[in-house]
Amino acid sequence: ISSSYIDPSHPVEAKQITTSNTTNPVKKKLPNIKILATGGTIAGTGSTSTQTTGYQAGVLTPDQLIEAVPTLRDIANISTEQVARIDSGTSNTNAVMVKLAKEVQKELDDPKCDGVVITHGTDTLEETAYFLNLTVHSDKPIVVVGAMRPSTSISADGPLNLYNAVALAGSKEARGMGVLISMNDKIGSARDTFKTNTTEVDAFDNQENGSLGNIQGGIPYFYNMPIKKHTTESEFDIRKITEDNLHRVDIVYSHANDDRVIVDAAVAAGAKGIIHAGTGNGSIHEKTLPGLKDAVKNGVVVIRDTRVPEGMVTHEQIDVDNHFVNSGNINPQKARILLMLALTKTEDPNKIQAYFNKY
Numbered sequence: 512i513s514s515s516y517i518d519p520s521h522p523v524e525a526k527q528i529t530t531s532n533t534t535n536p537v538k539k540k541l542p543n544i545k546i547l548a549t550g551g552t553i554a555g556t557g558s559t560s561t562q563t564t565g566y567q568a569g570v571l572t573p574d575q576l577i578e579a580v581p582t583l584r585d586i587a588n589i590s591t592e593q594v595a596r597i598d599s600g601t602s603n604t605n606a607v608m609v610k611l612a613k614e615v616q617k618e619l620d621d622p623k624c625d626g627v628v629i630t631h632g633t634d635t636l637e638e639t640a641y642f643l644n645l646t647v648h649s650d651k652p653i654v655v656v657g658a659m660r661p662s663t664s665i666s667a668d669g670p671l672n673l674y675n676a677v678a679l680a681g682s683k684e685a686r687g688m689g690v691l692i693s694m695n696d697k698i699g700s701a702r703d704t705f706k707t708n709t710t711e712v713d714a715f716d717n718q719e720n721g722s723l724g725n726i727q728g729g730i731p732y733f734y735n736m737p738i739k740k741h742t743t744e745s746e747f748d749i750r751k752i753t754e755d756n757l758h759r760v761d762i763v764y765s766h767a768n769d770d771r772v773i774v775d776a777a778v779a780a781g782a783k784g785i786i787h788a789g790t791g792n793g794s795i796h797e798k799t800l801p802g803l804k805d806a807v808k809n810g811v812v813v814i815r816d817t818r819v820p821e822g823m824v825t826h827e828q829i830d831v832d833n834h835f836v837n838s839g840n841i842n843p844q845k846a847r848i849l850l851m852l853a854l855t856k857t858e859d860p861n862k863i864q865a866y867f868n869k870y
């Protein structure tokens with residue numbers, strides 16, 4: 512991999528590599544895959560081959576990414592587009608997600624396109640993937656992929672991750688599975704996959720929700736399918752959503768000695784929704800609770816979620832005393848995505864609870 516990748520001793524300026532819009536002459540039997548690039552570490556460069564933190568994300572163009580993996584041409588007809596060029600930890604926004612989702616929809620609506628791969632920074636990859644899972648309408652494969660080491664690193668993980676993602680996007684097995692996250696030879700659903708490690712290559716996991724499968728030798732093997740509704744069965748539709756439709760939703764992280772200050776600040780900032788990442792089974796500190804009750808009185812929807820990675824917060828019905836919606840087993844950052852979308856339809860906590868049960 513590293514020999515076909517950029518020589519780490521000579522970090523290359525974007526301009527020095529010939530970029531091209533001309534892909535291989537179309538080979539009949541290969542799937543047509545669109546790569547939509549958004550930046551991230553997969554397109555990042557460092558100043559030495561051992562720099563694995565503090566590098567610059569989103570430097571390489573998508574054509575540079577595919578030039579680094581020549582065997583991609585053997586498995587797909589690839590075309591590329593740069594949708595954003597950001598570090599997803601510092602610069603991802605609702606606007607970027609909306610723009611990307613509209614692009615994904617546009618590509619998949621083209622009968623000639625067989626699947627889409629999105630290259631993305633890993634920090635907020637799970638949020639973008641879940642947004643796409645709930646808003647794009649297509650049963651064609653949609654695969655989101657990133658890397659933990661920059662392209663210039665020894666044993667960079669980007670090339671194989673990208674190869675696997677393209678193989679997955681071109682497979683018939685991935686059809687109808689919703690948006691998939693493919694990293695480190697694993698396949699996970701956008702809903703149930705999340706980042707669990709700050710720097711290691713094996714940074715994404717599904718924990719108790721389980722993975723969907725693995726990729727070996729460029730072949731995807733599925734063992735499970737997502738049970739929660741997605742893509743073609745979703746009530747949310749990116750063709751009808753703009754950035755302006757998405758209300759402010761804040762996440763409040765609970766802790767010992769907590770109080771209502773952050774909740775009040777969120778309400779003052781105009782939040783229409785608050786995800787309360789409580790302790791344990793969605794516990795809310797007694798000093799925070801009055802703030803959340805007042806928020807509800809002011810028309811804010813409160814989701815009772817947890818900061819604990821596994822287990823669920825009592826499901827299926829709202830907290831009748833306080834009109835808080837229970838999150839089920841979705842983590843706070845994904846709950847923010849779902850609540851933003853739910854608020855485009857209703858402010859009724861009972862209806863929003865139904866969305867949390869379904870998606």
Ligand SMILES: NC(=O)C[C@H](N)C(=O)O
Binds near residue numbers: 660
């Ligand atoms: N590994 C990565 O991609 C991290 C990077 N900060 C990003 O999210 O863009």
